[in-house]
Amino acid sequence: MFMALAGGVWWLNRPTEPVARPAAVAEAPGYRAVSVGGINYEYVTAAADPKKISLIGNFDQPAASADLATASGCAAGVNGGFYGQDGQPLGWWEANGQVYKNYTHNNLLNGYAGVNEAGSLVIGSGEPRGKWRWGLQSGPLLVQDGKALALVMAADKPARRSVLAKTRPGTGELIMIFGDRSALDGPVLAELPMIIEAIGRQEGWQITEAINLDGGTAAAFYSPEVKIPEVVAVGSWICAGN
Numbered sequence: 001m002f003m004a005l006a007g008g009v010w011w012l013n014r015p016t017e018p019v020a021r022p023a024a025v026a027e028a029p030g031y032r033a034v035s036v037g038g039i040n041y042e043y044v045t046a047a048a049d050p051k052k053i054s055l056i057g058n059f060d061q062p063a064a065s066a067d068l069a070t071a072s073g074c075a076a077g078v079n080g081g082f083y084g085q086d087g088q089p090l091g092w093w094e095a096n097g098q099v100y101k102n103y104t105h106n107n108l109l110n111g112y113a114g115v116n117e118a119g120s121l122v123i124g125s126g127e128p129r130g131k132w133r134w135g136l137q138s139g140p141l142l143v144q145d146g147k148a149l150a151l152v153m154a155a156d157k158p159a160r161r162s163v164l165a166k167t168r169p170g171t172g173e174l175i176m177i178f179g180d181r182s183a184l185d186g187p188v189l190a191e192l193p194m195i196i197e198a199i200g201r202q203e204g205w206q207i208t209e210a211i212n213l214d215g216g217t218a219a220a221f222y223s224p225e226v227k228i229p230e231v232v233a234v235g236s237w238i239c240a241g242n
Helices: 065-072 189-203
Strands: 002-005 008-011 032-036 039-048 053-057 074-079 093-095 098-101 111-116 121-125 132-138 141-144 161-167 171-179 207-212 236-241
Touching: 032 189, 039 074, 039 189, 039 236, 053 065, 053 093, 053 132, 065 074, 065 236, 074 161, 074 171, 111 207, 121 141, 121 161, 121 207, 141 189, 161 189, 171 189, 171 236, 189 207
Parallel strands: none
Antiparallel strands: 002 008, 032 039, 039 171, 053 236, 074 236, 093 098, 093 132, 111 121, 111 132, 141 207, 161 171, 161 207
């Protein structure tokens, strides 16, 4: 789990031993490799129709992400945004017509993602406006208007990363990136925009926007091919329905 503060990132409950991925890329369906700056990473992805994406809270009585996915009929899913030591979301969080927490200014959580009333996936910066089916504050923004953003981080450590991206013409992509030797290792945040850009080229996507979600031990991914569990509870779950 992360606790995000304006001045940087505080790590909580990070295990001392890395969690190994079960098989090499060639032997594991769904796993792909990408190299950026001479460093090799692996990643997994799942497409998500915005009209079929929902946001599920996991704050008060945390359940395993696999159980959330099964109970909610998710074809795929990824963890949501950051939460604090009290288990509550850090920043705006809204679902099912209820605002759980309002937007708060935070230098790290400088963006938001959600599906608006019209059923379109929106990833943007600043305070969200309008009506939403669901939405959450997270960050930092990685890609905006089709351009990878330069990030300068006060505190930056390697960890696996979860990302929500929007591709032209509006499809969502759930992405997890991690090291080629450990499922908990991965890039520093400053490298993430370039990695997302490289993944987009490799997959043939036109990524218009992308935002970082919670990562490290609180990151989880679920698809028909790949299931990567969290180490500590996810704060919320982005569910892509059938």
